[in-house]
Amino acid sequence: MRGTRHGVLITNGPEGTIEEDAPACAHCGHIMSVKPFCDPAAFPNGRCKICNGLICDNPTCHERCDPMEKKLERWERDAKLLESMQSG
Amino acid sequence: MAKYEVNNRLAGTQQNISTTFGATSVAVGINATTAALCRGRLVEFAFGADGAPNASDTQIVYDVSRMTAAGTATAATPLAQDTLSSACQTSAFVNYTAAPTVTAASSLKTFALNQRATQRWVAGPDDKLSWPATAASGLVFRALSPVYAAPVLFHVTFEE
Secondary structure, rough: OOOOOEEEEEEEEEEEEEEEEEEEEEOOOOOOOOOOOOHHOOOOEEEOOOOOOOOOOOOHHHHHOOOOHHHHHHHHHHHHHHHHHHHH | OOEEEEOOOOOOOOOOOOOOOOOOOOOEEEEEEOOOOEEEEEEEEEEEEEOOOOOOOOOOEEEEEEEEEEEEEEOOEEOOOOOOOOOOOOEEEEEEOOOOOEEOOOOOOOEEEEEEEEEEEOOOOOOEEOOOOOOOOEEEEEOOOEEEOOOEEEEEEEOO
8 A cells, every 4th residue: 555645544652653544535535444465445345446446344334325525515505505594 | 824833831731631531531622613613624733641640550541533513611712833923713622621522433543542652643745634614513532441540642733
C-alpha cells in the first residue's frame, strides 16, 4: 500500500513506532487498520464494485453503494428541508 | 483549499477525562456554523495523554465521532497553516464541560492505546473525512479511561 493515496496511522508507544496503512471507508468514513504487507482491496468486500472505493467490514457498507459525497448531499438536503418546514 | 490547525491547548482549561464519554470527555470539536455554512475535511489528527501517567498501567480509549448539536466549550480560533488564507469559517471548540450531541453509532474510529502511547492519523488525498455544510454538524475528538484521570491532547488539522 505504500505510495498509494490512502491514509496512514503512526503509533508511538512503549514498544516503539508502528506504522500501518489506514484508509477511510469510501461509504461511511470509518478508518480501517491494515496489517503491514496486506492490501485492503484484497480482503473480501474490500472494494466496492460500483464506486471502486475501499470499504470497511460494516454490513451496511456492502449492501449498496452509498458514497460519502452522496451522503453529504443527502444530509444537507434533509437539513434544508427541515429548516424550511420549521420556518413555516 | 485552506488548511487550519486547532488543539485543546489553544484556549480554555484542559479537562480531566473520566471513565465514560461524559461531559468532559470531548477535547476538540469542529463543526459548521449557521452564519457561514461550509463543508470541511479532516486531514490529520494526533492524540495522546497530556498528563503524568497513572501508576497503574492502563489504557486510554480515543474516539472520533460525528456531532449534530453543540455542547458547552471554549471557542478556539483555528490557525491557518498559510497566513495568506482567509479566516476560518468552521467553528472550533475545545475543552468541553458539557458534551455535544454525538450521533449514535457514528464513530469513525475508536483507538485503545496504552497511556504512554501517542498516535497520529494522516489522510491520503482520497480519504479525507468530510462533514456536511449543515449547522452544528462536524466531528468530535474525545477520550475515556478506566484509571487515567488527567487531560488528553488532540491536535486536529482540517481544510475547508
